[in-house]
Structures are given as structure tokens and as C-alpha cells.
Amino acid sequence: MLLIAAALGVVALFHESDQTADTLRREELLRRAEELARLIDRTPDGTVRVRLTQGLEQVFNNPGATDLFVVRSDGGNILATSRPELAPATNGWPPATAEPRYARVRGFGADSREYCTLGLRADSPVGPVSIVVARALVADTLAHTVLKDFARDITWAILLFALAILAVGIWSIRRGLDPLRAVSARAATIGPEITGVRLSGDGLPSELLPLVSGFNQALDRLERGLILQREFTANAAHQLRTPLAILTAQLEHLADSRSVQLLRGDAARMNRLVEQLLRVARLDSVPPSQDVVELNALAAHAVRGLAPWAIGQKRMIGLDDPGLPVWVSGTADAVEDALRNLIENAVAYSPPQTEVTVTVLAEGAVSISDHGSGIPEQDRPRIFERFWRGRAAQGAGAGLGLAIVAQVAAAHGGSVEVEETPGGGATFTLRLKSVANNQTAPPRNRVAANH
Known part of the structure; x- marks a missing residue:
């Protein structure tokens, strides 16, 4: 079970690494969308623009950029974009709402890449706008690789740790059960012929001591019952011997007849039964x-x-x-x-x-x-x-x-x-x-x- 739990933990770790990468990507897209909303203003001629910071310039306008943004008015008109050539293709993307809305778009752009998108309707210095930011998933390859490498490396540590715990657990359990095995072996020797044996609680966990004590008390009661039974058998047989001996002797002095022969046979069987009962009592009481x-x-x-x-x-x-x-x-x-x-x-x-x-x-x-x-x-x-x-x-x-x-x-x-x-x-x-x-x-x- 421990190994199964470790394997499930490894699977959960890989799943969590993917979930973590997706969460980080979404958080980053959300921060960018909120930052873009704050950077929107109008030029003296009334044109809406986005005054990108140096960091955002490197993200959206550098050669080979895999990130883009599109700012639209409430009517759907494009107010600003980092990739004018791709902006019209975003018309079919899910509309922005007040709550962040994430989606994945496949086959986008000339190179038909897969993009992770976020749409957000936010207030800006020029009024309410809809902002869509997107990032090609290929750009997250490094993050995914790092997380997966970490998960792969930690997997060995988890498995080794699980094996170590398993070995220690087996050793501890087996050692802890040694006194219980000794008690079980001693209990196996108890029988009708050997009733004086009692179990010892030495080395047993404290939780088992009441069980051993109760078992010994039960053995005491059984032994007393067996002793009473044996004494009754022996006493009954002894009490029957004398009257049977007298009866047998008197039958010998009677004249032979069919009835007397039957009585003699019955007396002989009774004498034999009494002798057998005495024999059983002796065998039970003294080995x-x-x-x-x-x-x-x-x-x-x-x-x-x-x-x-x-x-x-x-x-x-x-x-x-x-x-x-x-x-x-x-x-x-x-x-x-x-x-x-x-x-x-x-x-x-x-x-x-x-x-x-x-x-x-x-x-x-x-x-x-x-x-x-x-x-x-x-x-x-x-x-x-x-x-x-x-x-x-x-x-x-x-x-x-x-x-x-x-x-x-x-x-x-x-x-x-x-x-x-x-x-x-x-x-x-x-x-x-x-x-x-x-x-x-x-x-x-x-x-x-x-x-």
C-alpha cells in the first residue's frame, strides 16, 4: 500500500506541476491585462494609445515576440494592438467580461501556433475597454521543462523515501510482533492435558495486556471447571464400584436362569464402564x-x-x-x-x-x-x-x-x-x-x- 501511495503521489506531483505552470501563465496574463488597462490614454489628436513600459516593450514589440494584446472599445472597435496584422483574426475569440476569461486557441497566426488567451473588461483612463492578451504556449516550454525536470528529480527521492519507510515499517512491525508470536506459541501448547500454562505479558504493548489478562482469567475458569468435572467422574466411578461389586457377588450365588444370566451380563458391562471412567479420570488428571x-x-x-x-x-x-x-x-x-x-x-x-x-x-x-x-x-x-x-x-x-x-x-x-x-x-x-x-x-x- 505504501508503494501504491508513493506511485499515486508521483502522478499527483506531475499533475500538480502542469497545473502550477498553467496557474503561473494565467496569473502573468492577468497582471499584464490589468497593467495595460492603466497605461491606456489619448493623444492630443484624440487617438487611443497604450504607453508601454520598457518591460512590456520587450514582451510585445521585440523581434520574434510570441505575446500580443488587443484593446477594443465597448462597440468592438480595435483601439490599440501590438500586432496589427493579427488583430483582425482575434474577432472570433471569446468576448471579454468583468471576470478574467481564459481560453486556448489553436491554429492561430501564420505559423498556426496554440495560444493561451485572457479576456478582461476593465476601466481605463479613456473609459471601459475590453483587453485581450495572448501568449503562445511554445513560450512556456522552459517553465514546463523546469517543472517537469523538478518533478522527475523529486520522484526518485519520493520512491527512495517510500522504500525506506517501508523497510523500517516492516522491520518495526516484525520486531514488535515477536512477543505476540511467543505468546501465540505458548497459547498453542494449552490443551485439556496441559491446563496450568498461562500467558506472559512481558514485552507486549500495553494495549494487549488487558487481552492477555482476560485470556489467563478465562483459562483459570476453564481449569477449575475441568478439575470439577474430573473429580466428579472419579468420585462417581468410585462410589459405584462398591455397590456393583456387591451386586456382582450376589448374582454369582443365584441359581442359573435366563434372567440371572442377563443380569450378570448387565453387571459386567456396568463394571467395565466404571473401570473405563476411572481410567479416563486418571489419564485426565495425571500425565x-x-x-x-x-x-x-x-x-x-x-x-x-x-x-x-x-x-x-x-x-x-x-x-x-x-x-x-x-x-x-x-x-x-x-x-x-x-x-x-x-x-x-x-x-x-x-x-x-x-x-x-x-x-x-x-x-x-x-x-x-x-x-x-x-x-x-x-x-x-x-x-x-x-x-x-x-x-x-x-x-x-x-x-x-x-x-x-x-x-x-x-x-x-x-x-x-x-x-x-x-x-x-x-x-x-x-x-x-x-x-x-x-x-x-x-x-x-x-x-x-x-x-
Whole structure:
């Protein structure tokens, strides 16, 4: 915008130079007309004449003069003129009035020049007269040239000045925005898992300090709300555990019947939901510690724990490992909990008499593949949201299992993704931070098969 303004300024400068030249020319013609009106008198024989001063003699009567004047009576008769041979040709020029009247006449005279004319009706010693003064525009060439040369020279100064201002402005703005960028980067780190971060007003303009203060106050209120929500979830889950445990124990002592079996299933689902709520509360309130764990051992332990249940569901679970230790950064309980949720989900959606394959990858990832109906493309962006269940969801789950997996992955700096299994089904891959040199035990705290 600054460069555009500079360019417009240059255009305006050239336009103003032309306007200035025209104004100077008109002012000069007006002064001459007024001076001529004062110099008119009569000779003893009654002839009207103009007693030109020495300066006007040089203007109107020198060889090659490009200026002329014509004095007329109110009736239009020529009383005096500096160029008798051209005076008759001025009859068609605009008539003079009490106000100066400017005009341009083209093709005037033997050389067909362009003239700038001024007509003025003024009082003189011999009475009211009409005076017309004219000047060939070629005579103003020098003035126009000087003005245009000045405008051309000043243009470079304007452009250089504009560029200097632009450079200084960009540098000043960028430097002034550095503290704002730092605050923005700090704000980008704030999330549900990290709510204790607050913005600093150091180095910011005073105008932005109220915004930072208001933002920090809003974060304080959000943090208090999240804490209350987490405490409510954890307390509610804890309060439900005891009556559910009592209910489950009492159902075990009842004689088997269809109704009792249904009640036992409902109780099992309620127990699982309570455990998941407690798990979510723990993940929300305390970030997992970053130990180094062996992924093969965690996957094997999860498969062994879920194999009897899967067989009871008429499904099988297979485990493939790369044949060497796979050390990753994470918390054993949290990572195994994520694996169990993925395996349970795969078993629940697999057809009977099929196998769920758990594959440990050397780069620090675990893939769980099933051969069920798969996950529709439109549902994949939302399957990791809490309490979200698609239309094709099976069983009586609450929609927390995959959300826990996603939260564990995020807390460990990893990721979880889903894709279609070749031949049909879904494959979930949990990726964690691999620890270098998987062949040997890392020097940090290690957890292998300590279950």
C-alpha cells in the first residue's frame, strides 16, 4: 500500500506541476491585462494609445515576440494592438467580461501556433475597454521543462523515501510482533492435558495486556471447571464400584436362569464402564510417566489375558512379533490398557470362528487387525471421540474404549490410526516413540514382562 501511495503521489506531483505552470501563465496574463488597462490614454489628436513600459516593450514589440494584446472599445472597435496584422483574426475569440476569461486557441497566426488567451473588461483612463492578451504556449516550454525536470528529480527521492519507510515499517512491525508470536506459541501448547500454562505479558504493548489478562482469567475458569468435572467422574466411578461389586457377588450365588444370566451380563458391562471412567479420570488428571517399556511383552500379556474371553466369544487371537525386543517410551499400565481396548474392540466386531491378529512392529508400533465389517470412511474422523458410537456399533459399550486409546497415544507423543484390512475389516495401529538401539536394554527405567 505504501508503494501504491508513493506511485499515486508521483502522478499527483506531475499533475500538480502542469497545473502550477498553467496557474503561473494565467496569473502573468492577468497582471499584464490589468497593467495595460492603466497605461491606456489619448493623444492630443484624440487617438487611443497604450504607453508601454520598457518591460512590456520587450514582451510585445521585440523581434520574434510570441505575446500580443488587443484593446477594443465597448462597440468592438480595435483601439490599440501590438500586432496589427493579427488583430483582425482575434474577432472570433471569446468576448471579454468583468471576470478574467481564459481560453486556448489553436491554429492561430501564420505559423498556426496554440495560444493561451485572457479576456478582461476593465476601466481605463479613456473609459471601459475590453483587453485581450495572448501568449503562445511554445513560450512556456522552459517553465514546463523546469517543472517537469523538478518533478522527475523529486520522484526518485519520493520512491527512495517510500522504500525506506517501508523497510523500517516492516522491520518495526516484525520486531514488535515477536512477543505476540511467543505468546501465540505458548497459547498453542494449552490443551485439556496441559491446563496450568498461562500467558506472559512481558514485552507486549500495553494495549494487549488487558487481552492477555482476560485470556489467563478465562483459562483459570476453564481449569477449575475441568478439575470439577474430573473429580466428579472419579468420585462417581468410585462410589459405584462398591455397590456393583456387591451386586456382582450376589448374582454369582443365584441359581442359573435366563434372567440371572442377563443380569450378570448387565453387571459386567456396568463394571467395565466404571473401570473405563476411572481410567479416563486418571489419564485426565495425571500425565503418564515416561519409562521405557518392552512392547512385545506388553502385547503378549494383553493377549494372554484376553484369550480365554475371546475363545468364549468363539474368536481367536494371534500374536506376531519381530523376534527382537521393541523398546518404546511409555507407561506399561497405560500402554497395555490401550492394547486391551483395541483387542477387545477387534474381537467384538469380528465374525465368529475368525482370528484377530496382533502384530508388533520393530519401529515401535502395534497393529490389531480383524475381519469384521470395517469402519465406514465417514465415521473414521469421529471414532476416537468420547461416548461416540456409530450406527453400526455392536454390543452395549459406552464409546470410551477408542477414546482411551487415543488419549494414551497423545499422552505418550504417539498416534493411533485406522485403515481397512485387506480382504475386509479394520486395522488399528498404535504408534509410540521408539527408543534407539532396540537390540539392547536402554539405560533408563525398563519394564518388560513384570506382570
